[in-house]
Amino acid sequence: MSGTLGIIAEYDPFHNGHAHCLAEAKRLSGCGRVVCVMSGQFVQRGDPAQFDKYLRAEAAVRNGADLVLELPFAYSATGAENFARGGVRLLAGMHMVDAIAFGSESPSIEPMKALARELAFESDELSAQIQRNLGEGLSYPASRHAAVKEVFGEEAAALIEKPNDILGIEYLKQLALLETESMGTRLICFRPVGPVDDPTGIAVYPIPRKGPGETEGPQMQTSAYGQASPVRETLFSGAAAIRHMLRDGKLGRAFAYMPETTADLIRNLIHQFLPYVSVWDMRVDHAFEMDFSRVGTRVGGMVFPEALFSPFQHALITMGQKGASELYSVSEGIENRMFEAAMQAQNYGELVAQIKSKRYTETRVRRLILHAALHVTKQEMERALSERLCARVLAFGPSGAEILREIKEKDPSVVLYQNLRLQEDELSRSSALLGLSTRADMIYYMLQGGSLAGFRYSPEPVRI
Numbered sequence: 536m537s538g539t540l541g542i543i544a545e546y547d548p549f550h551n552g553h554a555h556c557l558a559e560a561k562r563l564s565g566c567g568r569v570v571c572v573m574s575g576q577f578v579q580r581g582d583p584a585q586f587d588k589y590l591r592a593e594a595a596v597r598n599g600a601d602l603v604l605e606l607p608f609a610y611s612a613t614g615a616e617n618f619a620r621g622g623v624r625l626l627a628g629m630h631m632v633d634a635i636a637f638g639s640e641s642p643s644i645e646p647m648k649a650l651a652r653e654l655a656f657e658s659d660e661l662s663a664q665i666q667r668n669l670g671e672g673l674s675y676p677a678s679r680h681a682a683v684k685e686v687f688g689e690e691a692a693a694l695i696e697k698p699n700d701i702l703g704i705e706y707l708k709q710l711a712l713l714e715t716e717s718m719g720t721r722l723i724c725f726r727p728v729g730p731v732d733d734p735t736g737i738a739v740y741p742i743p744r745k746g747p748g749e750t751e752g753p754q755m756q757t758s759a760y761g762q763a764s765p766v767r768e769t770l771f772s773g774a775a776a777i778r779h780m781l782r783d784g785k786l787g788r789a790f791a792y793m794p795e796t797t798a799d800l801i802r803n804l805i806h807q808f809l810p811y812v813s814v815w816d817m818r819v820d821h822a823f824e825m826d827f828s829r830v831g832t833r834v835g836g837m838v839f840p841e842a843l844f845s846p847f848q849h850a851l852i853t854m855g856q857k858g859a860s861e862l863y864s865v866s867e868g869i870e871n872r873m874f875e876a877a878m879q880a881q882n883y884g885e886l887v888a889q890i891k892s893k894r895y896t897e898t899r900v901r902r903l904i905l906h907a908a909l910h911v912t913k914q915e916m917e918r919a920l921s922e923r924l925c926a927r928v929l930a931f932g933p934s935g936a937e938i939l940r941e942i943k944e945k946d947p948s949v950v951l952y953q954n955l956r957l958q959e960d961e962l963s964r965s966s967a968l969l970g971l972s973t974r975a976d977m978i979y980y981m982l983q984g985g986s987l988a989g990f991r992y993s994p995e996p997v998r999i
Contacts, residue, residue, distance in 0.1 A: 538633040539938065540566035541737075543606070543622035543706065545574045547584045547778070548801065549594035550793045552638070552771050556742045557599045560636030563740045568934050570632060571595050571603045572622045572926070574611035575972060576979035579618045581901030583838040583982055585778050590800050592929035593997045597796040602935030604926040604951060607968050608975040609919040612905055613864075617920070619705030625926050627713055628949035629942050632737060637706060639741035640697040647700065647741065650683070650691050651707030661686050674896045703741055710737060782839060787823035805835035808984070840901065841883040842982040846908035851877040854910075863906045863916040869895060873903065909978055911971065919967040925950035927972075930997035955993040 540560055546553060557569060573595065575588045584591065592603035605611075610621025626632045641647060653661065664685055668678030676695075684692035694700050772792045780789035781801070790798040802817045812835070817823050827834045851859060851874055859870035869890070876889035883904075890900045905911075928951055931939065942951060950965065952958045955973075962969060973992070980990045 538564065538566035539568045539570060539631050540564050541570050541572065541626035541632040541635045542600075543572045543619070543626070543635070543637065543702075544595075545578050545584070545774070546571075546591045546595050547574075547578060547774055548586050548793060549591060549598060549797045550772065550774060550777055551769050552744065552773070553595075554598050554794050555769075555771070556636070556638050556744070559742045560634075560740055561599070563742070564634040564636060564738065566634055568938060569600045569602075570626065570629070570935075570938060571600045572606050572625050573603050573929065575605045575608055575927075576975050577608060577612040577905060579611060579613070579615070580898055581612065581903075581905045582840040583842060583979055585781070585837050585839065586801070586804070587836070587979075587983070588929055589994070589997055590804060593999065594794075594797040594800055596930045596932050596935070596997070596999050597800075598794050600930075600932075600935075602931040602938050603929045605929050605972070607919075607924075607926065608972045609916060609968055612902060612975070614899075614902075615702055615705045616708070619702060619709050621924065623706055623709035624713070624924055625949055627710075627737060628924060629947050629951075630945040631938070631941060634738040634740060635706060635710075636740040636742055637703045638699045638744045639703050640700050640744060641694060641703075641741060642743060644739060644741050646690070647694055647704050648707055648739075650687065650694050651704045652711055653687065653691075654679075654683075654704065655708040655711045658686075672893050674894050674899070676896065699744060707739060710739070781837065782827070782834070784825040784827045786817055786825060787821045790817075791821065804837075808834075808836040836983060838979065838982050843904055843908045844880075844883040844886060846978070846982075847886065847904050848877050850907045850910060854907075859907065861912045861914070862903070863911045863913050864899070864903060865906075865913075867894065869903070873907065909971075909974060915967060915971065919971050922966070922968045923950060923964040924948075925952060925962055925965045925968060927951075928953045928996045930999065932999045936998075953996055 542557065542560065544553065561567070561569065571592075573588065573592060574584065576584055578584050588605060592605075595603050604625060606618070606621050606625065610617055623635070626635060639647075657665075661682055664682035665675075665678050668681050669675065673681065680692055680695055683695060694704060770792050777789050777792050780786075780792075786802075786805075790801070793801075799814075799818075802814045805812055805817070806814045812825065854862075856870055856874045859865060859873055862870070865873070869892075872890050872892070876886050880886035880889055886904065887897060887900050890903065891897050895903070926949065928939065939951065950958075950961050952962060955962065955969070977987060977990055981987065
């Protein structure tokens with residue numbers, strides 16, 4: 536097999552469904568190497584990643600990826616369009632990615648491509664219908680869905696109802712837009728002149744997702760200690776359900792839905808933060824459970840959304856309502872609801888419920904809370920999104936090292952870096968983008984339970 540495959544992901548955590556998607560993508564594309572662009576310490580849904588980015592990147596490389604790059608905070612912790620813009624442009628900007636694959640609920644790529652082109656080069660009719668729906672108080676996703684249904688029919692509207700297809704269409708939109716923009720200058724361009732089919736020559740492969748409860752197998756899984764574990768079926772479940780299992784202390788059950796390499800990384804993490812918990816006990820007891828109820832918002836190195844509650848309250852008190860109006864993605868007076876909720880809510884769940892409205896979805900509210908907690912302003916984000924795109928190297932194997940060498944020879948339009956201090960000159964055009972990502976790293980480190988005295992400004996990537 537030859538060629539390089541690109542995948543955009545979060546891997547929080549890397550589970551059996553991810554492993555299946557990665558293997559299928561390699562098989563369908565014929566590519567022998569995989570580059571993953573992965574969210575950093577905060578993810579697209581607006582939450583802290585439950586697991587540190589280096590653990591997630593290592594799990595990906597140990598399960599078939601060759602190189603894992605970090606999608607900067609300015610792209611990873613925003614809406615689907617911006618998330619896709621950053622991921623696609625990073626992959627395309629390396630000038631060596633032959634194909635992109637993503638998990639999908641739809642079996643056919645052609646209807647998705649057709650709708651993506653319509654959304655990328657929005658007609659006056661579609662735009663007017665979206666604006667009418669927004670005027671009725673609907674959220675943007677609901678307004679767009681209703682407009683697509685009105686203009687293109689129910690089958691087209693069904694393509695933007697499910698989360699993986701929504702992201703897939705955003706990836707296809709960005710591929711269509713690439714031809715009309717100049718990489719490395721201005722990255723925001725919503726209305727180019729017209730559509731261009733497959734301008735980058737990058738093939739696209741949607742991979743049907745394995746649903747919860749589905750199985751494959753039996754198959755042999757090899758333990759980290761060189762001994763074969765019992766033959767068992769490969770179980771599938773979504774990342775959200777697995778995160779809930781881990782949060783509830785149902786560790787043995789959660790580990791059944793992951794490759795053994797991922798499970799061992801998480802066992803070691805839990806042991807690192809809770810030394811009295813035996814790695815061996817977690818390995819051999821497939822029904823292993825723990826009572827995490829007294830530990831709080833951080834458990835064994837894992838970080839949960841609730842950890843943002845106090846930073847959010849502190850930020851709102853410090854900024855006041857006027858300052859809150861300058862936060863990224865704040866509009867239409869939502870800062871008043873945010874400020875009121877900050878004074879009244881007793882926990883994170885109440886906070887989200889009190890801010891949420893017909894116009895502001897729960898996911899958007901979660902991102903608002905995150906941006907407030909990190910003091911991300913409109914001006915700062917606008918500057919970050921206009922700068923040259925760069926990405927930190929998080930982890931790589933032998934083939935990943937070869938990819939990095941080849942990228943340098945191809946004069947890429949993006950910058951890949953391993954050490955901030957050693958590459959200051961190359962990164963000078965990305966100061967706001969890097970500043971946001973570094974602030975996010977520092978806040979996450981504190982949420983994880985560490986003092987800033989132990990924070991590593993520029994850690995080395997994981998080499999496998």
